[in-house]
Amino acid sequence: MPPTREHAELKLRPLPQAGRSLAEQVISEVRRAVHTGAMVPGRLYSVYQVAEQLNVSRSPVREAMLRLAEAGLVQVERNRGFRVVLPHPREIVEIFGVRLALELPAVRRAAGAGPAGLGAALRETMRRMAAAVEAADEELFFQLDQALHDRVLAAAGNGRARAIVGDLRDTMRILGTSTDDASRTLRQVHEEHEPIVAAVAAGDAGGAVRAMRAHLTNTGLILAGQAARAQGEPVDVAALWAAVVEEPPPS
Structure with a gap:
């Protein structure tokens, strides 16, 4: 349909049409x-x-x-x-509420009874993430971030949980939400994964759950706060988190 006067003016750059679909x-x-x-x-x-x-x-x-x-x-x-349409902060909090419900049991199981070589595989992913940080390659970094979480979910053996989390992460990616902003750098995101990987490699199920909860909670709060600021809404993100996730965020 050719644009009419009711359509807003738009200026985009032509696509390279190589690589991705x-x-x-x-x-x-x-x-x-x-x-x-x-x-x-x-x-x-x-x-x-x-x-x-x-x-x-x-x-x-x-x-x-x-x-x-x-x-x-x-x-x-x-x-x-x-x-x-910009996402509402509640949508983001709900997504992370689901991720917490699925990824905490998964990382507990992976740390307690994960397959041989899981720790080494996660450390290799962390090494590649660190290289992406040094190269300032945000796209590669978050691909590896997703791969790390997916490997933990795969190790837990629940294919349905793995698929659901994958779909939720795809939704967040399409929405364009990224915590690589002034509130948290790629290096800091990488550092948040270190205690998760260390606990899984050491077979420390409790430590893995605590580290994963801290990482997902921090990420969810940052993204929900970004959405609230983008929409100019006076949303109390901490209160929203406590209401939806049913646990107060860390102080």
Whole structure:
């Protein structure tokens, strides 16, 4: 659908069209545009506009919009276009509440009865994460971050929990939420994983649970706070966390 006067003006950069799928590239560009202000939440845009500026057909743009809509980042208006919708802090807290419910038992099991070589594999992932920190490669770092959590879930042997957490992390990735901001650096995120890996490698189930809880809680609070600031909402994130997760955040 060609853009009309009701559609907001838009300026995007053409996609390289190499490597990842076009739909993935569209998602990344929409996220970038939201973060830079090129796309403004609440304004109406058309698939035609996006496809034309990214120099791609409308099919990958439609696929990207459907995935973004499933993640809650855009609202599609039939025969009109779509609007960017920022995630509410409660959505983020709910996601981390589910992750805590699934990943704490998983890391306890992995530390207590994980497969041989799990500790060494996690340490190797940590080594690669450290290299990504030095290279300031945020995309690679968070791919490895996800791989580390996934390996723990796989070691616990609950495939359904592993799939659910994977879907939740994909949702967070599509939403574009990243804690690599002034409140926490990539190096600090890496450091938060160190006690988790050390406890799993040592067979310390209690220590692994404590370290994973601290890491997920800190990440969830930061992301929920970012969402609240982005929306300009006076949300008491600590109170929201206590209400949804049913445990107060660490002081």
